Amino acid sequence: MNSIHVYTGFMSTLQPALFAFPETCGRVDRLGSVDVTYRRAASILNPGTGSLSGFDFSLNPYTGCQFGCAYCYAAAFVPSADKADAWGQWVEVKENAVELLRRRPDVAGKSLYIGSVTDPYQPLEAKTELTRAILEHLASLSVPPRIVIQTRGPLVARDIDVLRRFPVVRVNMSITTDCDTVRKRYEPCCASIARRFEALRDLKEAGIAVGVCISPMLPIIDAEAFAVRINALRPDRVSASGFHISERAFAANTRAEAWDLLREDGWDAKAYHRTMQVLRRAIPQLTRGDDAFVADARPAEQAA
Numbered sequence: 001m002n003s004i005h006v007y008t009g010f011m012s013t014l015q016p017a018l019f020a021f022p023e024t025c026g027r028v029d030r031l032g033s034v035d036v037t038y039r040r041a042a043s044i045l046n047p048g049t050g051s052l053s054g055f056d057f058s059l060n061p062y063t064g065c066q067f068g069c070a071y072c073y074a075a076a077f078v079p080s081a082d083k084a085d086a087w088g089q090w091v092e093v094k095e096n097a098v099e100l101l102r103r104r105p106d107v108a109g110k111s112l113y114i115g116s117v118t119d120p121y122q123p124l125e126a127k128t129e130l131t132r133a134i135l136e137h138l139a140s141l142s143v144p145p146r147i148v149i150q151t152r153g154p155l156v157a158r159d160i161d162v163l164r165r166f167p168v169v170r171v172n173m174s175i176t177t178d179c180d181t182v183r184k185r186y187e188p189c190c191a192s193i194a195r196r197f198e199a200l201r202d203l204k205e206a207g208i209a210v211g212v213c214i215s216p217m218l219p220i221i222d223a224e225a226f227a228v229r230i231n232a233l234r235p236d237r238v239s240a241s242g243f244h245i246s247e248r249a250f251a252a253n254t255r256a257e258a259w260d261l262l263r264e265d266g267w268d269a270k271a272y273h274r275t276m277q278v279l280r281r282a283i284p285q286l287t288r289g290d291d292a293f294v295a296d297a298r299p300a301e302q303a304a
């Protein structure tokens with residue numbers, strides 16, 4: 001079952017250190033069914049390693065993610081079993097993120113991947129505006145870093161004004177299927193497919209480069225129509241990949257829960273490869289995996 005339907009790229013060599021929890025407890029809030037803790041983080045930039053080695057740094061404004069996707073590999077890196085089991089029900093806000101960045105002038109002019117193990121535009125961001133504050137700081141540097149933002153949150157379109165201030169920027173939106181019924185089974189807390197396309201359209205119209213990540217690919221009902229919809233955006237990058245499994249501890253494994261859903265859906269390696277073939281034919285620029293995005297991200301002003 002798993003022999004072919006895998007990818008080994010994105011974040012397969014993440015260190016558990018990304019999930020080091022600070023000692024001190026902060027203010028605790030409740031947002032729906034999610035526990036939100038405000039903490040002072042010890043650091044905010046991680047060196048780009050493994051599949052992110054094309055980047056100088058990665059940055060995650062939050063620890064944990066309220067989207068809680070059934071397949072999320074990030075849960076595999078949480079050192080606490082309780083926290084891993086409760087993935088999606090807790091988030092920690094790195095409330096001193098901007099303060100920490102002010103002590104890191106070395107980020108100027110570097111390449112930066114935002115959102116490797118959390119979603120910087122999860123619903124909580126509408127309240128905290130932490131990702132926005134981070135971007136405002138970075139954009140104000142004499143040489144702003146080249147950034148790639150990875151998200152499933154249409155809220156990213158709120159920050160178009162700040163994003164336009166970066167000379168090199170791309171927003172990658174994960175759109176994992178063409179069917180909202182499927183989407184609701186694997187990522188019920190994420191926005192609809194239509195809202196994600198809409199956000200990408202707004203970004204593109206504002207001159208910001210966009211990527212579509214079909215990652216991980218969920219069952220797709222009509223691959224040809226999906227490709228037409230993606231091509232209509234004129235995205236700067238399109239990538240696709242399947243679920244991931246590894247024997248190693250702390251590897252980027254797709255959660256067991258998602259494998260079960262896939263089995264129930266009768267989606268196997270054959271279906272995946274058949275769909276990939278259709279997508280490859282229809283989307284010439286389609287690449288496999290999610291890495292090395294910064295190199296070809298075009299300056300915002302050239303991207304329209």
Ligand code: SF4
Pocket residue numbers: 065066067068069071072073074117118119152
């Ligand atoms: S949005 Fe990303 S980080 Fe958040 S749960 Fe889903 S896959 Fe994981």
